[in-house]
Amino acid sequence: MNYNYRYRLRPSDSLKDQLAWTVDTCRQVYNHFLHRLNRNDDTSAYSEQKLLPSLKKWWSDLKSVHSKVLQKAVQRLYDNLATLRGRKENGYCVGTLNWKAPGEYRSFTYSQSGFKLKNTSGRTKLWLSKLGEIPLTFHRDLPDDADIKTVTVKQEPTGKWYAILGVETPKDPPAKPENPEKSVGIDVGICKYAHDTDGTAVESPDLLDERERLERAQRNLSRKEHGSANWEKQRRIVAERHADLKRKRRDLLHKLSNYYATEYDLVAVEDLDAKGLVELPGNSRNRAGAAWGTFLQMLEYKCEREGTYFVAVDPSGTTTECASCGVSTDKPLWVRDHSCPACGFEADRDANAAWNIRSRGIKQLGVGRSELTPVETALPVDTDSVSAKRVVEAGSPTLKRESSGER
Numbered sequence: 489m490n491y492n493y494r495y496r497l498r499p500s501d502s503l504k505d506q507l508a509w510t511v512d513t514c515r516q517v518y519n520h521f522l523h524r525l526n527r528n529d530d531t532s533a534y535s536e537q538k539l540l541p542s543l544k545k546w547w548s549d550l551k552s553v554h555s556k557v558l559q560k561a562v563q564r565l566y567d568n569l570a571t572l573r574g575r576k577e578n579g580y581c582v583g584t585l586n587w588k589a590p591g592e593y594r595s596f597t598y599s600q601s602g603f604k605l606k607n608t609s610g611r612t613k614l615w616l617s618k619l620g621e622i623p624l625t626f627h628r629d630l631p632d633d634a635d636i637k638t639v640t641v642k643q644e645p646t647g648k649w650y651a652i653l654g655v656e657t658p659k660d661p662p663a664k665p666e667n668p669e670k671s672v673g674i675d676v677g678i679c680k681y682a683h684d685t686d687g688t689a690v691e692s693p694d695l696l697d698e699r700e701r702l703e704r705a706q707r708n709l710s711r712k713e714h715g716s717a718n719w720e721k722q723r724r725i726v727a728e729r730h731a732d733l734k735r736k737r738r739d740l741l742h743k744l745s746n747y748y749a750t751e752y753d754l755v756a757v758e759d760l761d762a763k764g765l766v767e768l769p770g771n772s773r774n775r776a777g778a779a780w781g782t783f784l785q786m787l788e789y790k791c792e793r794e795g796t797y798f799v800a801v802d803p804s805g806t807t808t809e810c811a812s813c814g815v816s817t818d819k820p821l822w823v824r825d826h827s828c829p830a831c832g833f834e835a836d837r838d839a840n841a842a843w844n845i846r847s848r849g850i851k852q853l854g855v856g857r858s859e860l861t862p863v864e865t866a867l868p869v870d871t872d873s874v875s876a877k878r879v880v881e882a883g884s885p886t887l888k889r890e891s892s893g894e895r
Contacts, residue, residue, distance in 0.1 A: 489793065490637075490656050493630060497614070497641070497649040498623040506619055507641060507649060513553055514561040515593035521562050522585055525569070533566040554617045560597040595642035603639040614639070614651055624651060631657050645727035662795030668753030668855055671797075673846025675758070675806070675838045676783065678774050682744060683838035685846045692778065693740050695733060702729035733777075741783045749790035756849025757784055759800035797855065801848035811835070811843035 499507060520543075521536050537559045544550045550558060568585055576582045602617035612626035616639070630636075630653070638654035673685045681692040705726045712719035748755050762781030766772050784800070791798035808816045810826070812833035819826070819837070826833070826840040835843075 489659070489661060490654065491634075493628065493653045493655060495614075495627070495651050495653070496625040497651050498625065499649055503619065503622055504649070507643070510553055510557070510596055510619070510641075511594060511643065512590065513549055514557060514596045515588045515590070517550070517558055517561045518565055518593065519587045521565050522587060525565065525585075533563050536566075537562050552618055554598060554602040556599050556602050557596050560599055564597075594644075595640055597641075598639045599637065603636070605636070616641070622651075630655055633657055633659060644731065645723075646731050647724055647727075661793055664795050664797055665753050666855070668797055670752045671754035671756070671846060671850060672748060672752045673756045673842040673844070673849060674748065675841040675845060676760070676778070676780050677838060678771070678778055680838055681740075681778065683836070683842050684748075685839070685842045687839070689836075689838065690744065693736060695736060695777070698729070698733050698736065702726070702733065705729050737777070737779055738782070741779060741786055745783060745786040745790050748787060749794045749796050752796060754797040754799070754849065754853070754855070755787060755791055756799050756801055756846050757787065758803035758806065758845055760784065760803060797853055799849040799853050801845055801852055803845075806841040806844040806848075807837060809844050811840045811847070 524536065525531055540550070540555070540558050540562070565585070572582050572585065598616065604615045606613050606615050606621060608621065612624060613621040614624050615621050634655040634657050636653050637656050640652040640654070642650050642652065644650065671685075675683045677683070678692060680689045683689045705722065709719065709722045709726050712722050760780055762784075765780070766776045768775070788798050790796075805816060808818055810817065810828040810831065810833055813828060813831040815828055815830040817826075817828060824837045826835050826837050828834070
């Protein structure tokens, strides 16, 4: 299986200059081959990469960049072209590839060779060809059987440098159980970020203070002269505020997704069109901040890693349909309780939806028992919400373990 591990680099000032120079050189190589692409037909990444040795004869700066890094810069151009072509085939209105300006190209990649992790005087360092050794915060060990395939060095808008190690492990994920005993359905929302069939309701993280700090920083940035030293200093502050929001949000998503992937044999969720939901009018900022798409992506790959069934079901009708008898009852968004006029079953609105999601997931996979209802299992479905912080702190050790790194 393939995984990405992200580590903070601690380069010296001279190394920062070298890294920035390498990024800018790769950007110029990208633009050079984009210029060739716009004027030549029947080109490919492989044919263009073969031109790099001859290009070094008159472009001497390229000799200071590792050959694999230059090849990946060319490959990046044709990967972007393939993505653009795929979106066009899917009916999207797309334009053409544009030249990368300084600040729009922030990373370069080593593949197969030119990198090595070293332990120098008890401290882990990343050795990169043409650049040397770079100290890094090695906060999380790699798997013992992991083989590093790629190293991507990236500068975030905050100015900090990171290394993303792409590793491959020879072991296959554990086999999924034939008859999953522990299954769960999860309904996601805004007030309650997740409500599952075991009665756990997790409130959305309170990031109001972080949002206010970001808004103040953005207002201060708007008063600066664009491009000035004060503008650049304030731009870094705005980037730090964005990074703080992102870090705290992803911390919860990593812990929550890891909990469900490790504690259950089957996880059922709604197949949400997260992008379409954000584009709907009204309350779009909260829907965007919920990051449902990111949570479902994390949950899917972690379920694959742990040998857990992951199934996304059709979300239509999960809220209106009664989890006990199946009768559909329309109710506006402000009604937070489900009361069935046919069978009299009452539950929290989100808990009722979670039970419907679980039932649909089991039927869709054809495993486990899909006929169970919340009444038959006698599980609590109308519980009080708890904060995300309490769930994380009171959860299993796996919750805390997953937060120590980023995928």
